[in-house]
Amino acid sequence: MAGHSKWANIKHRKAAVDAKKGKIFTKLAREIETAARLGGGDPNFNFMLRMVLEKARAANMPKENIERAIKRGTGELEAEALEEIWYEGYGPGGAAFMIKVLTDNRNRAVGEIRSTLRKHGGNLGESGSVAWQFEEKGVITVRAEGQDPEELMLLAIDAGAEDIEEAGEIIQIYTSRNDLQKVREALDEYNLPIESAELQMVPTNMLELDPETQVSVAKLIEALEDLDDVQQVFVNVDFDEEVLEQFAA
Missing domain, CATH: 3.30.70.980 (YebC, transcriptional regulation domain)
Structure with missing residues (x-):
């Protein structure tokens, strides 16, 4: 697992900035809603909900936003049904991507992901193509x-x-x-x-790429994470510290 946390550290810093802008609250609300729908609205008896609430509080998500998301999940407030989908694909240099989506419109989600991958030199893969x-x-x-x-x-x-x-x-x-x-x-x-x-x-194994390709992969990750339906993006690239610092700046 060595190397996986390098990108996680950059994401951690980026999340703090995004939280100040309110950019991640919509994604957190969808996670809260889904966890409440699957396991109920009481975090004492719903471990998945409790985990998401920790992330929400770390991001300083407003309490009223959290409460509304829980109520949408439990059915107390009307809400569109959210579907969890995993998409697989390839990025620059053959980097393998796993993309977690929560969406109320499957066609919109896959269309935006396919378009984003193509714009950044990647492509959408078949189910099972990179999950292994x-x-x-x-x-x-x-x-x-x-x-x-x-x-x-x-x-x-x-x-x-x-x-x-x-x-x-x-x-x-x-x-x-x-x-x-x-x-x-x-x-x-x-x-x-x-x-x-x-x-x-x-x-399970990290892919080594040249610095220029690493930057291209990092830009693709950011573009995917900016899509409303995308919750998380995972990639198998071992980033150089210099590249990550450049990207973070």
């Missing part, structure tokens, strides 16, 4: 400030985690899909500054 290059993992993100990575690694491993990776402002703890809730709840006892706990598609 990823594993679904639980990923717990902790703010690095004030944390001892070695001590945190011991706590995480004792709780059942598989791996831990430090990347700039964040530390990421990886678990199996089925152990995410158990590990997250075990770490609660230590009052860690946990920003999120969620399922992610983690590449």
Whole structure:
């Protein structure tokens, strides 16, 4: 999993900027609505909802927005039904993309994704074309400030985690899909500054590309994430630190 958290650190910083602009609240509202629809509106009995609410609060999402999203999910407020879809594709240099979508219009979503991929030198793939290059993992993100990575690694491993990776402002703890809730709840006892706990598609092998192609891939990720229907984008590229700093700037 080495290398996966490099891009995650840049996304973490970008999310803080987007939150100030309110750009991520719509995406978070869709996640909250979906989690509430599938498991109910009480986070004490709905772990998926509790995880999304942590992300929403870390982004300073207004309380009234959160409450409206939960009510749409539970049916207390009228809402369009959202469908979760995974799209697979290729980007510059053969980079493999996994794209998570929550949409009320499948045709619109796939059309926008296909168009965006093409504009940036990629193409949409068939189902299963790149998914074999990823594993679904639980990923717990902790703010690095004030944390001892070695001590945190011991706590995480004792709780059942598989791996831990430090990347700039964040530390990421990886678990199996089925152990995410158990590990997250075990770490609660230590009052860690946990920003999120969620399922992610983690590449099994990272692709090495030249710096220019890495920049092209980064621009494609950003373009996809700017689409309203796209919730998350995962890619198997091992970015150079210099390229990420350039992109972040």
